[in-house]
Structures are given as C-alpha cells and as structure tokens.
Amino acid sequence: MKLYEIIIDAKASDFLNQTVKEGVLIDDANKVIANKCGIQNFFTSDAEFIELKDSLNGHGLASNRNHTEYGDYQTNRLLTDKIVEKLVKEGINPEVMLEPTFGEGNFIIAAIKAFTNLDVIYGVEIYKSYVWQAKFSILSLFIEEPELNKPKIYLHHENVFDFNFRLIAEGIKSDKFLILGNPPWVTSSQLGALDSVNLPAKSNFKNHKGLDAITGKGNFDIAEYITLMMMDNFKSQNGNLVFLIKNSVVKNIIQDQKDRVYPISSIRTYSIDTKKEFNASVESCVFFCELNRPADFTCSEYNFYTDESPKNEFGWYKNKFVANISKYAETEDFDGNSSIVWRQGLKHDCSSVMEINCLEGSLINGNSDILDVENDLVFGLLKSSDLKNNIVSKSRKFTIVTQTKVGEKTSYIEEKYPKTFAYLSKNKSFFDKRKSSIYIGKPDYSIFGIGDYSFKPYKVAISGLYKKSDFTLVLPQNEKPLMLDDTCYFLGFDKLEHAVYTYILLNHRKTQAFLNSITFLDAKRAFTKNNLMRLDLCKIAKNIPFQDIEKEVESISKKHSIQATTDTWYDFQYSLQESPLFAFV
Template sequence: MMKVFEANITHQVSDFLRKKLNRTTTVETANQKMFDACGIKHFFDSEVEFEALKEIICSTENLVEEPDRDEYGDFQTNSDLATKVAKFLKQGSSDPKIIIEPTCGKGNFVIASLSTFKRIEKIFAVEIYKPYVWETKFNILQFFIDNPDARKPEIEISHFNVFDFDFKQISKEHSKEEILVIGNPPWVTNSKLSSLESGNLPTKSNFKNHSGLDAMTGKGNFDIGEYITLMMFDAFQNSNGYFAFLVKNSVIKNVVFDQKQRSYKISDLQKLTIDSKKEFNVSVEASLLYCKLNETPEFVCNEFNFYNHSKLINKFGWVQDKFVSDIERYKHSNDIDGVSPFEWRQGIKHDCSSIMELDRVNGHFVNGLQQEINLEEDLVYGVLKSSDLKQTVIDKTRKFTIITQKKVGQDTSFIKKEFPKTFNYLHKNKSQFDLRKSSIYNNKPDFSIFGIGDYSFAPYKISISGLYKNYFFNLVLPQNRKPIMLDDTCYLLGFDKLEFAAYTHILLNCDMTKEFLQAITFSDAKRTFTKDILMRIDLLKLSMQFSGLKIKDELDEINERYNLNIKLDKWDEFIKAMKPVHSQQLTLLEPVVKYKKRRT
C-alpha cells in the first residue's frame, strides 16, 4: 500500500489516477474526469492540490509516519462492520436517496452505503483530517473501478470541521427525499480534549449548560460523539429517514436521558450492542444507536445484540418522569422511587493523596512518599476508600487523613496556632497542594479540602462505594470515639443516633432496594452510584414495607454478629424524622433540602 498526502492508496487507484490525469492540465478538466469516474464533486479543492497529486503519483512511494491522533477520537469502522450496519438498515426498510456521514474518516460507511443502497442520489461526507479525505476519495474511486456499472451518485467529501459545517442547509435542500445519517463520530470526551489542550470542540463546549462546580468537577463532561448526535437530530429530525451511529453506550444513555427535555422527533430507538474489543480493539462498551426520523417523539430505547437481532435484551428510558435502566425490573420496585428524606453526600476530596493519605506505623504516621511524620492526633481521622467497604459493619480503618476544615472554604490559619506539627507538615508540602489542577481549589484557603461539612463529623454513617457494582451498604461506627471519614469515591448518610443508622442500614440492604437500584443504575456508567441515584430511594416508603418484627430480627442478627446492642425503641422516632411535617424539628444532622434532580 502506498501513501499519497499521508493517505493510503492502492496501486490500482494510483495507476488509474496516473492514466487519467497525466495529460490533464487544468483542475476543471481533472475534476470533471473524476466526477465522471466516481461521482465525487470537486475531487481537487484547488489547482495546487491537483498539481501536487499529479507530481506525487508520477513519482515513487511516499511513506509518512502516523501522527498522534488522540484528539480526534479516531476509531475507524472496519468495512465488514460498516457493511453489516448498512445491510441491517436495508432489512429494516431503509432505502435512502441522500446519505450523510458527518465524520467519514477513511470512508467505510460511504463505501458500505454505495454497495448496499441502490437509489442513492447524493452523498455528503465531512472529515477534518485531510489524509482521510483523500483516502475516502481513493476508496470511492477503487469502488467504481471494481464496480464500473454501479450507479454513480453525486458525492461531496468536505474537508471541514463538523462543528462548523452547515447540515441544516442540506436538510432544507433535500426535505422531500429519504435520508440516512450514518457513521461513527469521534470517541473522545471534552475533558480528555482539554487535557490534550486540543481545540477539537464545539464553540459552546458547555452545551449541557452545567454551571459552576458541576462543570468544574466533571458533571459537564461529555463525549464529542454525543454532541454530534444531537447536532444531527437538530438538523434532520424533520427529514424522512433513518439515523444510525456507532457510539459509546454512555452516549446512548445520555441521548435517551436528554430526549425528555429535547423531544426530538425520533422513534423506534434501538441500542444494538457490538463487540467493541473485536471490532475496534478497545474495552469501551459501544453499540449502534438506531432510530427513525420525523416521527412522534419516543422516550424509551430497546436493546438488542447487533449480531443477533431477534431477542429483546432490555428496555430503558423514561417511565413518566423517571429515568430507568431496566423498565421490566422497575415495575416491581417503583413504589420506592421518590426523594430520600436524608441527604446523601459524597466523601472527602483533597487531590493530594501522597501527602494526605497516611498509614499509622508504630505510633507515628507514614505518608504516600514513605516519609515518617509526627502530627498532633486532633486533625487526623480514619478514612475509608471504596476498596475498604467490604464488611457489613466497619469500625476500623487502614488509612488516615488530615481534616483541615470543618466546612468548605473555612479559614485554615487556626492550624498554625493550634497544631504546629500538623502545620509544619502541611506547610513543608504546600507546593504539592498548589499543584492541584482542579479549579475548585483556586482562591481557596491553603490546604483546602472538599466534601466536608457537619455530616462528615456525624458519628454513625451509612456508606456505599460509587465505583463498584455492589448493591450493598455498610454501617460505619466511630473508631476510638472519633468519626470515620469516607473518601470521594464513596457516598454517605450521617446520623447522630446509632439506631437511626442501623434502621437505615437494614432498609437499604433489603431485596426491594437492590431490585430498585438495579432498575435505575447503568452497569457501564463510570460511577454506578451517584448522589442523584441514591437520592431517589424513598426511605419512608421503603420503611412501610417492613414490620417491626422483621426489623427486630435483622437487628438481632447485627447485634449478635458484631457484639452490639441496638434496640428497636427509636423506630417511631425514626419514622417521624422521615416524615415531611413542616413544623417538625428533625433530630438528624442534615435537614432535608430542596433537591434538584440532574442527569446521573
């Protein structure tokens, strides 16, 4: 295989071009010849390009090293998969006249469309990377060399940034014809792009309108493929036809989630799972997202296996105003879908583990840099990470941390006066704190931490790991009379009363909660559990499923196993605390706050 303009080209295509263009002198004639040969309009963008190609194909091989293309989320679809997708669409009665491939790469979906659909009149393809524009052109040429009798549609391959391309113009011009939007947009997130300092982003990169802390801490994180999917719906939802994109499963989940608000005119939404290891050699789960355009909006998505489409695997999406990962399962547990009477919190965030994560060794502490340090005990607390949440009841920690503040933003100058050893240690390592990248630390007191408040100092806690797919909650008790902290991979409820914590623990570990959580969590999410997910568990409704006797049995079991003495006598008080009575003073640490649901 040769390379021309950094694009792969077969010897056959290169010979063809040499013969066709050798004696051609103007770009207009060259473009006309290419249009006649393969339907591509403006094969050459300029005279200079035409002359350059002529020179190269008349000389010898041109080998160029592959540049780093991380920022372009470049996972080219193999031609076999592209053809299977096109055939699947054809079986589903798609027979388009207009094809749109918004990030066409080497053009495998263009070729698959040419070989599958027989009525195509126009193809519009866009690609930002010039060598791929060439490779698409060469591949089309190869297709028509191999299939001289194939119908030749008009083809426009634009070397363009998809975010600047005017797709609405195409939908306006072809409002009467059946269209097919097909492709595989880049697999890259905006945060990855910002870490690469790449500008490959739409201008409105905070397009979810996440503001402030959410945008800074990653809630505003989105996949470029998601943005391009929505761009396509914006442009083509009123066109008759179909949409089919290979995207990450997380993109499909987000698209269906946002459908509630956006109400795009799409129906028959399908997620057809592919083997991304086999097809793309990556371990990100991905699927074909398929739907019909210009239909009454639908809000649920059916899941199938792409290679064996006959059996429905799952159905997810909106059930009235609730977003659900498994609609069937949800039917059995939807009773407890509401708002938690207690506010779930994320654990402590410091982004400075080498200094802040400590082991206790023979009476002193050792940090992540293996330095021995001496600290006053006052600000040191035991801390649990996700991987520590294994036992039902936990009252010991492997690790310790320094709690520099009682609430977010608190002045930290007291440390110098009251705890000189701790201050010296922190101060000596101030540069490590100053290196923290996240902008949440900007203009905050020295050694600031996040995820801290009264709830952190509650003696009794219920915890769960956000990262693991364990539908299991722990009861966390004080260690040497000091509350145990959790890190930011965990979520917690804090209680003053051991009984309240124990009752909550029983409610949360029952089968119904498990079934409910399985019905609303997505197994391929980065975090299975988030604050939004946990806030949906209506503990009050859940408590109504339990008799006093059942709670008593469960308490007896915990008491016996962990040598505790928790009684049922505060059950009525607990129920009262969960009831939203306006005048009632909650005895819990955290009052129920007005809680706004967001995407999970």
C-alpha cells in the same frame, strides 16, 4: 504505494496515472473518474490535480495531526459491513445517504456494497488525508466490482461545524434518507485542555437553550453536538439516523429530549464491544432512530452481536428519567426525597501528605516520611475500594482532619497540636500547589466535605465509582468515627441501631431494584448524590415488611457481634419523619 500517509492499491494507482497523464484537463479527468466510481469532482481544484500527479510520481506528502483532537476512531470494515447488514435486514434501503465525518470512508464503502437503491451519497471530513483515502478506496471498490450500483458521491473536505447541511436537506426529494456514521469521540473539555479549536461556535449550546447542563460544567461530547445538529437540520426529512456513539451520549440525548422534543422515534441502541472494535475503554453502541416522526422519549437497548429481545429500556417514564423502566415501574413507590442528606466524603487533593498508611505501628505518608503527630486529628480513612465488605470497622489508611467544618480557621492547630502543626507546615508547599480554585482564599491546610456529619460514629456508605449498588455499614475504629474520601457517599447516625436499620433498608432487594432502575452504570460516577437523594427512607421503611427487618437485625447481630435489636424501630421511623428535610417531602 504510500501517498499522503495512505495506501492506494496498484489498480487504482494505474487507473489514476492513466487518467491524469500529460495533456489531460482536470474536467476531463473528473468526468472519467465519476464514470468509473461515482465520485463527483474528484479533483476540487487545479492545485489538487497537480498535487496528486506529483504524488503519484513518488512525491507523497505526509501531515501530522493530533488524533485525540479529532476524536479519531476509524470504524473497521468488518463492523461497518455488519452495521449496514443489520440495516438491510431491518428493511432500510436508502436512496440518499449522508456520512457527516466520513474519515477513511468505511461506512460509505459498506453502504455502496449493500444498499442497492442508493442515488446520492454526501460526505464531509476535515482531514485531507482521509478524504484522499476514502476517494482511493471507493475507486478501488468500483475497479474490483464494476457491476455495483453507482450513486453520485459528493465528498467534501470541510469542517462539519461550518458545513451547510440545510442545502443538502433542501435538495433531498427522496423519502428514503439515511444519516450513517461515527462522529468524533472527544469532549469539549478534552479539546479545551489541548487548546484545540475543533469546536462548534456555539460551544455552550446547552446553556443557551436553558437546559440542564448534564455535567454541570458546560462540558459536552462533540458527537452529541453533531447528532443534535443532524436532528435539527434533517427534522423534516423522512429517514433514519444511525450513529456509532458512546452510551453516555445517547443517555444525554434522551435526557434532553424532554425539553428538545426532536421528532425522532423507534429509538434504540445496539451495544458493541468497544475494547474489541476500537481498543477503547468506554461503553458504546450503534444508535438508531427514525426521523420526522412523533417524538419518543425512551430508548430500547439491544446487543449488537445477538438477535435477542431488548435487554433494557430507559428514558422518561411518568415524568422521571430512569435507567430501567420495567424495574422502576415495580419500585416507583420508593422514589421521593431522602429525609437525611447524603454527604460526599472528605476532599483534600493532597494525597502525598494527607493519605497516611500505618506500618508496624508507624504512620507513614505518601512521601515515605514517618509522622510524629498527636493522635487527636488523625482519623481512619476509607476509600471506595475499602467498601467491598458489608461491615467495616477498620481502615487501611488514615488522614489528618484539620477542620470540623468548611472554612474553619486552622490556626488553632499550632497551639493545641504543635507536632501536627509542625508536620503540616513542613509540607505546606504540597498544600499550596493544589490546583482547584476551591482552596483559594481558604485557611491553610483546608479540606472540603467536612461537617458535623463527618464525625457521626455510625455511617452507611456507598462508593460513587464502583458499579456495586450495595451499601456498607461503617462502625467506629477505636471509638473514633471513620472518615470516607470524596469518592464515597454516606449517611451519618448517632445511634448504632438507626444505622443498622438504614443499612438493612438500603440493601433490601426492593430498594436495590429501585436504585438500579435509576442508575446509569456506564457513567463515570454511577451513584451520585442526586440519585441517592431519591431514596425515600420513610417510604422504604413503610414498604418493607417488619419481619424482614427483624430477621436481618438478628442475623447481623449474630454474624458480626453487634448489639442491635428492633426495639428502636418505631423511634427510627419517627425520627425520619421528624428530620428537617421531611417538611419538604
């Protein structure tokens, strides 16, 4: 039978029909139901009582809602059962449990089935249909298996952000407490785009506490907020917190733990196959921690489906936040400040006009227009996908480089390059439509990520988007420097040999181990300027045996017909120390 978009099985429906039959009062019905399945105040009001009676008579109500807004990814029964089974194996057998956003109630059902000592279950959920669904499913469970341990179950139809969890915390007398669930998978910026109000009042909570805003834009995950809310409200409560959350949320929690110092320990995650379990393309895990313990600052990562020892440990190590503590401990000598500044490639936000292909000698833009422009401002352009090879000297795409530095006037183009100017002005509307505020008040056809460094003939580059940590040596194309787009980061050089040495140093197994030890591959942009700036080229050059450099220079020269020797190796090392940034190292 379908009721409020939800399914109620025949036995539960018959039981309810009997219980709410004509003449029965709400309090009596609630008592009967509580006796049967433990749910307290099944009907919270007369209106609900009448509503259900009507619905059982075939007048089911359906409501519409935006599942994105509520970060709605219900956990399947098989998975909730397996998670709870794992908890039992680890000796967790709570007396009091809380599911702060219980949805259809699958965690609650799994808990009732597996935890034999449960006295009380608390749950909160904003979506009325799910509250009914959870109630009906729990009722069905106890009709099927009446011998199960029957805790008192309080299911609240409320907003988690308004709910007074302190009241629950103050009432808990047991030392065996468990917070279990899967909070909403949605970020504040996604909610902003939907004009949603499903946000806590303190939306800028990270800034309020003066912590580093991890995204830099005040964006945060609702699940992160709810996890911290739980840690805050139940910090004096002995027990465990077990949440299914995105890996990025766990990373943020551990990163902020240095400032927040929540009394949580034995922090660990069990990675799950999110595609299989939720049909979602994001890395997620089951996050475990013990509450009311001396604070820990690291997290061990396991696989949920196997019983293997931890595959990794990340977190704070000697005052540094790192992705792989053991790898980092072996290579920490490389951690410092790069003496050369890593740059992001150029940004134009106008691909239909500025991303140009070359077909049979003709330049063609994204609108299929053939370009008739002077050659001077046309440069080869590499995107992340072009950095697959070790050495690149040819581009698939081209772009028009309208400025030599950010904010430079572009009026010179009209006089010096009339054909290029005609092309740009014909397509001016595409530039004017660019949404980003960085273009406001800037000269027409402005670009970003441009400076002296863009015109360096030799570059060593990496894609920020791909999970591949090796670096590409970028050489000029027809004696013109190749440009990189803003998904890439690079160092620029005037001398080929200096670029070759850097390429060898950065791809050396030890440097790669160091870079991987500080890189969170789950992040949208795995390699960031911050991480790359930690590669201390001076220290790396001193640490890597000269023979390794010699061997590689020889091999590259032979394989790629590059005229490079080690003659300028010491000159290169000296230049690193002379570099203006070295003074701050």
